[in-house]
Amino acid sequence: MAGSEISEEVADELQALQAIYCGDGEFCMLSDPDARVPMFCVSTKYRGRHDTISISASFTLPEGYPRMVPKISLSSESLSRGAISRLKEGISSHARTLPEAPMVLQLMTWLEENITEILDQDLAEVCDTPKESLSKEEDGEDLWLALLHLDHMRARGKYVKTIVKWTKELSLTGRLLFQERLILILLLGSMKNIKDYITRQRTRSVDVDSAGRSCKERMMTVLWEERLQEGTVSLAQFEVAECRTVEQLKDQFTGAVLERVYSEHVCTLLQKQSIRT
Structure with a gap:
């Protein structure tokens, strides 16, 4: 400077x-x-x-x-x-x-x-x-679930391919969810691999800026993460879902744990989005 x-x-x-x-x-x-x-x-x-x-x-x-x-x-x-x-x-x-x-x-x-x-x-x-x-939990191999929020995607095709590629490399399952302007990522896997994913998302070029230049993700928020008991959440693979309505988005959060995540975190984001509209 x-x-x-x-x-x-x-x-x-x-x-x-x-x-x-x-x-x-x-x-x-x-x-x-x-x-x-x-x-x-x-x-x-x-x-x-x-x-x-x-x-x-x-x-x-x-x-x-x-x-x-x-x-x-x-x-x-x-x-x-x-x-x-x-x-x-x-x-x-x-x-x-x-x-x-x-x-x-x-x-x-x-x-x-x-x-x-x-x-x-x-x-x-x-x-x-x-x-x-050290126990399995201390070694970072216990099962975790995380919910991330992205502010926007300019180069959507490239960004989505990168997310899918990383989840495959890190053996993570979950969802990439779109509902109008809302973009959410659900990740299920080991704590170590989820932390690795978050690090990649924050430190590698994944999108483009307003001038079309490659840029890092500066506006990702970790809304929630928690260690789970085996079998409490079932997400067999990583999928990309375009939700046309709020009800379709809510349907992605089935089961006691995901329903709680939806009510405590996703609903708040939807309310903020509604206020801005």
């Missing part, structure tokens, strides 16, 4: 982060948005082995960003000082390996992927638990 204003790519990155972390208190500017050295905080929650972990990441983007890596500060009441120190060291090292391009979203993704491992190290130090004794 140079001059008295931030660059267009940094402004775009801040806008994307605000769209992704749009929950109450998730994104907070600590400086003026147009400051030459933007400072902001992203607060989010990650699902741990046994409970939810809250963490805040504060970023200061130097004038040379993204040629220079951001200054990062982490805080969490859920983690020990040692865990926070290891996370900060790891995320800072990872930042130095990334291309000279806006990277905060990739750093938040790295945090999500590595926070459980850091917690495991803490537990191993306290409990001296052998790594070989």
Whole structure:
């Protein structure tokens, strides 16, 4: 960054982060948005082995960003000082390996992927638990279900092919659902593979921007994810469904678990969509 204003790519990155972390208190500017050295905080929650972990990441983007890596500060009441120190060291090292391009979203993704491992190290130090004794759940192979929301698709054909390809590679079943402007993705599979899918969606080029250039997904939201008991949800394969009516969309959510997901999350989105119309 140079001059008295931030660059267009940094402004775009801040806008994307605000769209992704749009929950109450998730994104907070600590400086003026147009400051030459933007400072902001992203607060989010990650699902741990046994409970939810809250963490805040504060970023200061130097004038040379993204040629220079951001200054990062982490805080969490859920983690020990040692865990926070290891996370900060790891995320800072990872930042130095990334291309000279806006990277905060990739750093938040790295945090999500590595926070459980850091917690495991803490537990191993306290409990001296052998790594070989990790259960199936702890190894990330337990069954999970996730619901994702996409804001839009410009290059729909290419985007859909990419989603189908990734779900096949990661052995995920589920649905890609369209209902007017609403776009939802249901994923069923191992926690590890679902996290891998989410990482791909956020960090790889999947769509095109208004100028027709390839771009990454900046406006995907993870609405819900939960570990399931075997047999509670049946989605034999991954399918793409065009729902002409709300009733057709609702029919895709059959069974106690999916009906709850529909009532708690999809209905809210439909109401927002109706208000905007």
